[in-house]
Amino acid sequence: MALVVTKYGGSSVATPDHIKKIAQRLVERKHTGDDVVVIVSAMGNSTDELLDLADEITDHPNERELDMLLTTGEQVTIALLAMAIQDLDQKAISFTGLQVGIVTDSAHNKAKILAIDADCVKKALENGHIVIIAGFQGVTSSGEITTLGRGGSDTTAIAIAAAIAADVCDINTDVNGVYTADPNVVEDARKIDTISSEEMLEMAASGAGVLSMRSVEYARNHGVTIHCRNSFTDEPGTIVTGEETDMEQAIVSAVTHDTNDAKITIRGVEDRPGIAATLFGALADENVNVDMVIQNISEEGLTDISFTVPHEDLSRAQAAVVAVKDEIGARTWVLDEDVAKISIIGAGMRTHPGVTSQMFRALADEGINIDLISTSPIRLSCIIALEDAPKAVRVLHKAFELEQE
């Protein structure tokens, strides 16, 4: 008997038939003796459909009203899921974010959870209900409806799990768990049984889309164990835990790749103090999310600065560069959209300094050129040409023997 929080995303509840299937699984879980709290997202594309309606009304929807609009999506799902569970003769009750007391700050569209008053959840569980909670939404202390932004339903699930001290928080997805590499790229990629939250954070930050950084971070900060698993199978997935394990850790746990970055190189910049501050200040002012930064060794008092940004920030980044180009005395600048970031991640890298050269050697042996490099204590990332990405992932997966247990 466990207390379980389990989260289903939009594709798992896309149609009434999907919802009935999820209801069946939840009732079976309840029958094993577990107490079950389920967090759901809006059905399938319904959030996009609501956004389309807003688009037809105005180019600049008010953020408060956008939250008022979008939160209806999850409210539809919780009502239908409650009906589906009740139809199987199991007690169930649904709550909106407001009703369950998910109190957030007032940053509409990207609110942060401040507190959860989960009293009604505990009472409903005691009364034998499966408790269904709308993900992605909360309420300010003055009663304004808010949303939590991207990955918000995961955050709701983990926050509720923390608030009621759940034994585990299932994040159900369309894959079987976290893999040593993208199985679409590496045929013998292996599902990871257990991974530390710090490794998972690095993976999420470097291209593994299965869990959002924000939810992994939230789980780590609140001591919540995540079980990342498939929505429609009973197979165990990947446990993400904040606890230190006693077993000797693998040096490298996974290879990730991210093709969402573009690279900007600014050439012939004067090599004097304040240049970088001006450039990156301008980028920050434009709300550009800069990832990797490299400054070349100076030649004759001139240097090159390269950095990567996500594609969605690219037009703002270019605007910022154009604006400061003369001020920083840049000769010219170049945009390369066809790049990929390849990373290896492993908690064991801390104590195995040879990993860096092993990675570079493996790539060099295949003739893959490394453009930029960045490191953390448990991650090594390289920017390479986009076309080399699949080969690089396969090469590194093999070089670090990730296909073996």
Next chain:
Amino acid sequence: MALVVTKYGGSSVATPDHIKKIAQRLVERKHTGDDVVVIVSAMGNSTDELLDLADEITDHPNERELDMLLTTGEQVTIALLAMAIQDLDQKAISFTGLQVGIVTDSAHNKAKILAIDADCVKKALENGHIVIIAGFQGVTSSGEITTLGRGGSDTTAIAIAAAIAADVCDINTDVNGVYTADPNVVEDARKIDTISSEEMLEMAASGAGVLSMRSVEYARNHGVTIHCRNSFTDEPGTIVTGEETDMEQAIVSAVTHDTNDAKITIRGVEDRPGIAATLFGALADENVNVDMVIQNISEEGLTDISFTVPHEDLSRAQAAVVAVKDEIGARTWVLDEDVAKISIIGAGMRTHPGVTSQMFRALADEGINIDLISTSPIRLSCIIALEDAPKAVRVLHKAFELEQE
């Protein structure tokens, strides 16, 4: 400068373009100096679409969860309408039934309003906003979301108008107001400028669909003046007022017809005490809404009982009759679905006893047979054959000279 509550139903806000048009009208109204509170329903068929989703999940949706589901419809409209008004550079803010403090009893799907805490409405008006409120919905004192049942948005509008002491409550519809008869049947039917709420109540009860009985009753009880008018014109419609007017009243104000009734006749019932009580007790147990009742004069200790019921109650009514048939000693029973109820309504009828014979004479002259008759102090209704209904309406409209001011 007036304080105005104005309500738009689902067909007036069916699409983003409709919503933009309504926004334009509201902003123009605000620019005249009026303070504007607007109540809206769910867009077009969206409530039916939500019901279809529930239908796909279960045949017996839980009433609490049905309210959770259906209230999303109005929430979508208020958000979009707020965006549309803001897009015209006018301040606007939307509130759900819960946020505006529409407290109801806990009768899900047909809740009654107990109290309204309209503080946030007054504050928002003071701050120069057009205030947008979701119709049809409320919240119990324990925070459960409820809906008010059919015509619920009208009830919301009138309740809000009462709570903030509005000068008038506009009920916007797809017709220009209340007519002396259905303009589809009577070519020279005339729009009524002012009508008393008691006449309007009788009209609503006898087939005039433009306003619901419940909302007219609510308005009368709370001293709210209704202005029933067209959503998309500036023409004055019909004022429904609880105040006694000084002018001499027309004897007959309108002719209505209702083709939604069926007639059941039970033949050869023993004429002894308790028979009617048994029959109508059984109908009440089945929740059948009995309208007119006639018992014939007894012949040889046997009598006939006829009554009318709405078509939607017919199958339950038949079940009730079959169940008690033997107990009340009925020889046989007959169903007639092809009937219509024709009514004349007028506050002046109270003091003009000749109206009854005038009505019967007008129908008789056209060879229209009267089947059942029922009366109130300000209404006379006859059941006639369905096929005679259009002719009967035209004859009565002419007989009482309703085409003339």
